[in-house]
Amino acid sequence: MRFSVISKLEHLIFGNRRWVIGIFVIMTLFMAYRASLLRIDAGFTKHLPLKHEYMKTYVQYQQEFGGANRVVIAIMTKGGEIFTPAFFDVLRRVTDEVFFIPGIDRTQVKSLFTPNVRFTEVVEDGIAGGNVVPADFRPDPEGLAKVRENVLKSGTVGRLVANDFSGAVVSAQFLEFDPNTGERLNYIHAADQLEKIREKFSRDSLGKNFEYHIIGFTKVMGDIADGATRVVLFFGVAFIITAVLVYIYSQSYVLTIISLACSLCAVIWQLGLLTLLGFGIDPMSILVPFLVFAIGVSHSVQMFSGVRAEMFKGAESMDAAQASFRRLIVPGGIALASDTIGFVTILLIDVRIIQEMAITASLGVAVIIFTNLFLLPVLLSYVKFSDSYKQKIVHRAQGLEHFWDFLSRVSERRNALIVLGVSFCLLAVGAWKAADIKIGDLHRGVPELRADSRYNKDSAIITNRFSVGVDTISVIVETIPEGCIDYEVMRTIDRFEWHMKNVEGVQSVIALPGIAKVINAGWNEGSLKWRVLSRNQSVLAQAVAYVPTSSGLMNPDCTVMPVLIFTSDHKAETIAKIVSEVKGFQKKYGWKKVRFRLATGNVGVMAATNEEVQAAQFPIIMYVFSAVIALCWITFRSLRGTLCVIIPLGIVSLLAYALMTVLEIGLKVSTLPVVALGVGIGVDYGIYIFSRFRGLFSGEEPMEEFGPDGCMVCSFEKNPTLQEVYKCTLRITGSGVIFTGITLATGVATWIFSPLKFQADMGILLTFMFLVNMMGAILLLPALASWLMRLRNNPEN
Numbered sequence: 001m002r003f004s005v006i007s008k009l010e011h012l013i014f015g016n017r018r019w020v021i022g023i024f025v026i027m028t029l030f031m032a033y034r035a036s037l038l039r040i041d042a043g044f045t046k047h048l049p050l051k052h053e054y055m056k057t058y059v060q061y062q063q064e065f066g067g068a069n070r071v072v073i074a075i076m077t078k079g080g081e082i083f084t085p086a087f088f089d090v091l092r093r094v095t096d097e098v099f100f101i102p103g104i105d106r107t108q109v110k111s112l113f114t115p116n117v118r119f120t121e122v123v124e125d126g127i128a129g130g131n132v133v134p135a136d137f138r139p140d141p142e143g144l145a146k147v148r149e150n151v152l153k154s155g156t157v158g159r160l161v162a163n164d165f166s167g168a169v170v171s172a173q174f175l176e177f178d179p180n181t182g183e184r185l186n187y188i189h190a191a192d193q194l195e196k197i198r199e200k201f202s203r204d205s206l207g208k209n210f211e212y213h214i215i216g217f218t219k220v221m222g223d224i225a226d227g228a229t230r231v232v233l234f235f236g237v238a239f240i241i242t243a244v245l246v247y248i249y250s251q252s253y254v255l256t257i258i259s260l261a262c263s264l265c266a267v268i269w270q271l272g273l274l275t276l277l278g279f280g281i282d283p284m285s286i287l288v289p290f291l292v293f294a295i296g297v298s299h300s301v302q303m304f305s306g307v308r309a310e311m312f313k314g315a316e317s318m319d320a321a322q323a324s325f326r327r328l329i330v331p332g333g334i335a336l337a338s339d340t341i342g343f344v345t346i347l348l349i350d351v352r353i354i355q356e357m358a359i360t361a362s363l364g365v366a367v368i369i370f371t372n373l374f375l376l377p378v379l380l381s382y383v384k385f386s387d388s389y390k391q392k393i394v395h396r397a398q399g400l401e402h403f404w405d406f407l408s409r410v411s412e413r414r415n416a417l418i419v420l421g422v423s424f425c426l427l428a429v430g431a432w433k434a435a436d437i438k439i440g441d442l443h444r445g446v447p448e449l450r451a452d453s454r455y456n457k458d459s460a461i462i463t464n465r466f467s468v469g470v471d472t473i474s475v476i477v478e479t480i481p482e483g484c485i486d487y488e489v490m491r492t493i494d495r496f497e498w499h500m501k502n503v504e505g506v507q508s509v510i511a512l513p514g515i516a517k518v519i520n521a522g523w524n525e526g527s528l529k530w531r532v533l534s535r536n537q538s539v540l541a542q543a544v545a546y547v548p549t550s551s552g553l554m555n556p557d558c559t560v561m562p563v564l565i566f567t568s569d570h571k572a573e574t575i576a577k578i579v580s581e582v583k584g585f586q587k588k589y590g591w592k593k594v595r596f597r598l599a600t601g602n603v604g605v606m607a608a609t610n611e612e613v614q615a616a617q618f619p620i621i622m623y624v625f626s627a628v629i630a631l632c633w634i635t636f637r638s639l640r641g642t643l644c645v646i647i648p649l650g651i652v653s654l655l656a657y658a659l660m661t662v663l664e665i666g667l668k669v670s671t672l673p674v675v676a677l678g679v680g681i682g683v684d685y686g687i688y689i690f691s692r693f694r695g696l697f698s699g700e701e702p703m704e705e706f707g708p709d710g711c712m713v714c715s716f717e718k719n720p721t722l723q724e725v726y727k728c729t730l731r732i733t734g735s736g737v738i739f740t741g742i743t744l745a746t747g748v749a750t751w752i753f754s755p756l757k758f759q760a761d762m763g764i765l766l767t768f769m770f771l772v773n774m775m776g777a778i779l780l781l782p783a784l785a786s787w788l789m790r791l792r793n794n795p796e797n
Helices: 002-014 017-035 053-065 085-099 141-154 187-203 217-229 231-250 253-276 288-312 317-348 352-380 387-399 401-411 413-434 454-465 487-501 512-522 537-544 572-589 602-636 639-662 672-698 722-753 757-788
Strands: 070-077 104-110 118-123 126-131 167-174 210-216 472-479 506-510 560-567 594-600
Touching: 002 017, 002 317, 002 352, 017 253, 017 352, 053 472, 053 560, 053 594, 053 602, 070 085, 070 187, 070 217, 070 454, 085 104, 085 141, 085 167, 085 187, 118 141, 118 512, 187 210, 187 217, 210 217, 210 454, 217 454, 231 253, 231 288, 231 722, 253 288, 253 352, 288 317, 288 352, 288 387, 288 672, 288 722, 317 352, 317 602, 317 672, 352 672, 387 401, 401 413, 401 722, 401 757, 413 639, 413 757, 472 487, 472 572, 472 602, 487 506, 487 512, 487 537, 487 560, 487 572, 487 594, 506 512, 512 537, 560 572, 572 594, 572 602, 594 602, 602 639, 602 672, 639 672, 639 757, 672 722, 672 757, 722 757
Parallel strands: none
Antiparallel strands: 070 167, 070 210, 104 167, 118 126, 472 560, 472 594, 506 560
């Protein structure tokens, strides 16, 4: 029945060649128009695992206490302190600029000039307070001295003012939607607005005397988008390199142009379909179309190699294209289906950015099924080869004869044992190192950007000069109404605050009990012995009365009191340690009146994402391997054949994890899909090699035929050895498989030079997996076959 379907499909396609080409041309033009409408679509919530326990807390209290999309602009002096007229003039104007950025939550803007930054002090008549920078402030010596006093009283040193008074910050939160238009916030535009502030004041007559450092998610996305747009240059380089490689392999301008055109067609369709489905393209997944192009080129090699082989046997172009179509429609379809499955499985990760990447890639590979298996053979049916071209290919093939003879020896049992022994050692080493892989970020700064990027330098300066940075995790403490005047509740939170201050990786902690103790001491002439929580409810009420809800330390009825934890970095071990301590404290000291819930803040988001990745990594690998095993079983109907294809994939996957450990690349949102993609795409080599090997091995394909080099490749009188069968396989499809591996690796190797660190990491890992999977198919697969399989007409082998 399968052959009947293929026959009908073949008749439909090749019986209407002009119609097929015309439909593809029209659809490509339409998709090109749609692709022109594609936009960069970055979003904060796309990076959140919204169904995770921590993110439910985040969403529940986002409106009351702000989200994790915080931005900090630090204005630093080039020497000296901030208490000068010029500095305060610039700080005021920067505050105003930030306040009016579209999408800013204006209630969350904080600087020395905003009314939500206040101080309190004890005076003869009781408690007095006011804005740190009073409404009648004048930048004269007297006014600046007064502000210095207010800063010291307000407790903003280390938070809004540098510990050494060398700078001050403007802090703000971005909303997910622009309140003026109701549309989703354009993060790229918002990042541009922040950068314009930096540029404006860097050129200002007064502002040029200071330095400006900006950190926060929105700025990260802007820098990633800037770096991603430069990736187009890498695509151009990869395109040229790929074109050169295809020409070297094909020795034909016509075949090169057709192959590249079909692959570009797939990319255009992919981008056009994204807009039709209402998607944009995120900076994190902007490399996926380039990967699809490389996959398209690699599969086209198998098709035109088959057509060329048939024509060298004497077939006409039409007959050659039809024969190649019949031979490759099943293995090519299975290979592309495995590619698609590799992408689809990462949909299981409940993070929208990963799911969008999976959809983008799946669309691209699905389109390749049409462009490479239908359009490409139709175009090849019009190609003619001259006698001189055939002679050139034959001459080159003769030069490879010794190489194929050398490689085929791996299928001899003695040599196969050596290969299997080396593979077993690699398996052991891979398993050993892979066990040490870390979940999350392993370095300071933003790992998506290079260590020497401007953002990471800004982050380092702010972290060093201030006690708080942008890395925060807020633990939401849920309690009874008016819990802030209940001594037992406040004492539990105070104990938690003290406990977390002593956790490695915590830079500082701010909570209501700590503030209340300072105010209580203020009511008692500032004596340190009174810096305690009073058991008297009235005294406790007096201590918290002057803490506004705008501080973010409590809600109006005191049923929720967040504890703000500022971390020294967001490395995986730091986050894991803090989360473990919070959970441990809740388990030991939490009770019906006090519940500690994780978490809000950007580190809370990272904690949830890390746990989601950790939970998803093994199911994803299991699903992709299960799907690939099922496809191989359906195709080959052989457990031994399936093992020959799958075992090399498993070893390479372990080695990929080991490589990540050695290179200190954490398993996170940007790297988790890589192994799944490597398995889905890497299996192509084994499928092409084994399908041809199996056909010759079982006698389904004739042992006498011409290969793509035009030579009589397989001519045996009787009882061929397994080595001879494998040598025949290499002569027919070996060049294509090796070229496919090199093409795929070349396509992604250019990413290594990307200005974005996560793209460079993906480039390293995918290059490794493509090349080593190819070597596994060429070397380990036949070694396994030599022990798992027997030729029917030669049982001694």
